[in-house]
Amino acid sequence: MIELRHITKVFGAGDTTVRAVNDVSLNVRPGEIVVIMGPSGSGKTTLVSIAGGLMKPTDGTVTVDGQDITTKSERQLPRIRLTTMGFIFQSFNLLSNLSADENAAIPLLLAGQGKTEALQKSREFLTRLNLSHRLHARPRQLSGGEQQRVAIARALVNNPKVVFADEPTANLDRAIGHQVMQLLCSVGCEQGKSVVIVSHDERIKDVAHRVIYIEDGKLVREEPGQHNRVCTMKNHSFK
Amino acid sequence: MPTLLIAIRNLFGERGRFIITVTGVTFSVVLIIVLQALYQGWTAKMGQYIEAQDADLWVAQAGSRDMSHSISLLPSSAKQTITDLSSVASVTPFIGKRVGLEIKGKDRIIYLVRYDPTATVGGPVKLIEGRANLSAGEVIIDRVFANNTGFKLGDTITVGNESFTIIGLASGGDLVAMSFAFISPADADRLFQLPNLTSYFLISVSPGADREQVAQAITTAVPNSIVYTKEEFIEINGQFIREAFLPIILVLVLIGVATGIAVIGLTIFTSTIEKAREYGVLKAIGATGGQLNRVVAIQSLTSGLIGYAIGVIVSFLLGIIVGRFVPEFVVRFRLFDFAWIFALAIVMALSAALIPTRRIASINPADVFKA
Ligand SMILES: Nc1ncnc2c1ncn2[C@@H]1O[C@H](COP(=O)(O)OP(=O)(O)OP(=O)(O)O)[C@@H](O)[C@H]1O
Numbered sequence: 188m189i190e191l192r193h194i195t196k197v198f199g200a201g202d203t204t205v206r207a208v209n210d211v212s213l214n215v216r217p218g219e220i221v222v223i224m225g226p227s228g229s230g231k232t233t234l235v236s237i238a239g240g241l242m243k244p245t246d247g248t249v250t251v252d253g254q255d256i257t258t259k260s261e262r263q264l265p266r267i268r269l270t271t272m273g274f275i276f277q278s279f280n281l282l283s284n285l286s287a288d289e290n291a292a293i294p295l296l297l298a299g300q301g302k303t304e305a306l307q308k309s310r311e312f313l314t315r316l317n318l319s320h321r322l323h324a325r326p327r328q329l330s331g332g333e334q335q336r337v338a339i340a341r342a343l344v345n346n347p348k349v350v351f352a353d354e355p356t357a358n359l360d361r362a363i364g365h366q367v368m369q370l371l372c373s374v375g376c377e378q379g380k381s382v383v384i385v386s387h388d389e390r391i392k393d394v395a396h397r398v399i400y401i402e403d404g405k406l407v408r409e410e411p412g413q414h415n416r417v418c419t420m421k422n423h424s425f426k
Numbered sequence: 427m428p429t430l431l432i433a434i435r436n437l438f439g440e441r442g443r444f445i446i447t448v449t450g451v452t453f454s455v456v457l458i459i460v461l462q463a464l465y466q467g468w469t470a471k472m473g474q475y476i477e478a479q480d481a482d483l484w485v486a487q488a489g490s491r492d493m494s495h496s497i498s499l500l501p502s503s504a505k506q507t508i509t510d511l512s513s514v515a516s517v518t519p520f521i522g523k524r525v526g527l528e529i530k531g532k533d534r535i536i537y538l539v540r541y542d543p544t545a546t547v548g549g550p551v552k553l554i555e556g557r558a559n560l561s562a563g564e565v566i567i568d569r570v571f572a573n574n575t576g577f578k579l580g581d582t583i584t585v586g587n588e589s590f591t592i593i594g595l596a597s598g599g600d601l602v603a604m605s606f607a608f609i610s611p612a613d614a615d616r617l618f619q620l621p622n623l624t625s626y627f628l629i630s631v632s633p634g635a636d637r638e639q640v641a642q643a644i645t646t647a648v649p650n651s652i653v654y655t656k657e658e659f660i661e662i663n664g665q666f667i668r669e670a671f672l673p674i675i676l677v678l679v680l681i682g683v684a685t686g687i688a689v690i691g692l693t694i695f696t697s698t699i700e701k702a703r704e705y706g707v708l709k710a711i712g713a714t715g716g717q718l719n720r721v722v723a724i725q726s727l728t729s730g731l732i733g734y735a736i737g738v739i740v741s742f743l744l745g746i747i748v749g750r751f752v753p754e755f756v757v758r759f760r761l762f763d764f765a766w767i768f769a770l771a772i773v774m775a776l777s778a779a780l781i782p783t784r785r786i787a788s789i790n791p792a793d794v795f796k797a
């Protein structure tokens with residue numbers, strides 16, 4: 188569950204201020220997949236960074252899993268991100284010297300789990316994402332689609348409440364990108380995560396429950412997605 | 427521990443850089459260990475002759491210090507005075523003189539000693555080759571001196587306008603800058619021109635006697651004398667090395683430490699900059715600053731410890747191999763030195779790890795969303 192209340196972000200000062208996000212409010216329920224679309228520079232990344240506790244808003248509050256993260260200190264935020272959030276990036280951002288299963292196990296290890304246990308869990312996730320044959324490969328030995336699936340495993344392995352993905356398909360071939368998003372959404376949906384995906388890719392709309400459009404930092408439009416085509420909800424109902 | 431996993435994978439994932447780091451640390455550790463071992467070796471060498479003599483006390487002229495740099499002259503008649511004191515078991519005069527020689531175009535110094543083959547102290551420490559029963563016109567030289575000059579048994583050494591035939595090679599008489607050589611009493615008396623004088627008296631005290639008390643008694647009985655215990659005299663003979671080399675060694679050790687810190691620091695810093703994005707990703711995922719600093723510290727420590735281990739091995743090998751070809755390369759390895767150099771290597775590695783911590787602290791995790 189994630190709630191954004193009147194989020195505003197202003198960069199710079201004086202003549203050069205940029206209002207990157209302008210009074211955006213948004214709720215994402217557990218098991219719900221929201222895609223944020225909008226032109227370049229409209230404030231999508233800024234919004235997701237604030238929602239993910241990586242950036243402080245100028246105004247407004249972010250509540251994740253019941254706690255207001257905008258009031259948390261820099262010392263408290265890493266733990267909150269580690270235990271309640273998962274992140275997926277455009278350029279995959281795997282650790283180049285670690286194997287696929289080690290990469291996906293990182294959040295568990297950072298949280299203090301034993302290596303054997305962590306690797307076992309990570310391998311389960313990778314197997315679910317059809318990577319059982321690539322567990323020990325290094326990122327450079329993997330295709331883009333495979334790397335992004337490892338990144339998805341890494342984002343989900345800690346059983347977070349919320350998953351943020353910024354342009355997760357931008358570096359992927361369209362068909363592959365779509366498959367990878369279907370995987371993310373079916374797993375996310377099935378496990379009752381709130382998933383926020385920023386994308387330019389129109390085809391991703393069909394994995395979402397809702398599509399939100401922002402322009403110049405403002406939420407301008409919202410339309411329902413066609414999630415039911417790919418994601419059958421098992422444990423959740425929406426009111 | 428995720429920090430250990432990431433650190434080790436990073437280190438071995440960049441093999442070239444790792445080898446450079448370890449080589450740099452090894453160099454620095456070898457420099458420090460070898461210098462320290464040479465220093466200890468030389469200091470020990472200055473005392474080894476005294477150590478080998480079966481004498482509890484050395485009586486010298488007041489004001490004289492070590493054998494290499496000062497002159498000690500005492501009246502031979504003091505022998506009787508000392509012998510008459512209680513608790514003195516034996517008194518042996520030791521008379522010697524430093525002489526400069528030019529051998530094959532090189533200046534050498536030998537410490538000529540009047541050696542009475544019947545005496546039990548004051549002679550060669552150990553005969554390696556030839557014989558020890560000196561007659562007039564014969565000399566016993568040290569093995570190290572023989573190695574340095576190429577002299578062999580049967581060769582002739584010229585001192586002033588006298589010639590001596592080498593009849594024996596001894597060990598244990600090398601003082602780095604000079605070495606002991608032994609000639610017959612008749613030759614010594616003629617050559618030294620110091621009638622009724624001796625340099626030192628070597629004293630054995632009676633079993634169970636208090637050496638300090640005997641020393642005190644001798645000082646009082648023999649005017650213008652100073653009495654050293656064996657240990658004090660060894661200490662004083664090593665002092666020159668300490669005073670002359672300690673400042674140089676200190677400077678070189680500092681250079682070694684600076685080299686070590688610079689090599690680890692630079693490689694770890696460039697690696698951190700190259701991996702800034704990965705550190706940013708870890709931060710975004712939820713790693714704490716402390717965890718990231720630990721990743722860097724472990725990399726640095728691992729390089730430091732492996733470099734130290736190789737450095738110890740290389741130093742030992744150098745000690746064995748170089749020592750065989752260069753007689754002055756006298757090393758003495760002490761556990762204590764390995765211990766403090768180990769601690770130094772850790773300090774070096776940790777200081778180097780401090781360099782990139784500021785860089786890590788400045789990484790903004792939000793930047794990872796930028797493609
Ligand atoms: N750190 C910053 N300092 C100043 N201005 C910034 C900063 N980050 C973003 N901006 C500005 O905020 C606005 C929104 O940027 P943002 O990156 O959120 O856009 P975006 O919708 O993600 O664009 P894109 O689709 O190109 O990724 C832009 O005008 C950008 O220049």
Ligand SMILES: [Mg+2]
Nearest residue numbers: 231232233353
């Ligand atoms: Mg963006």
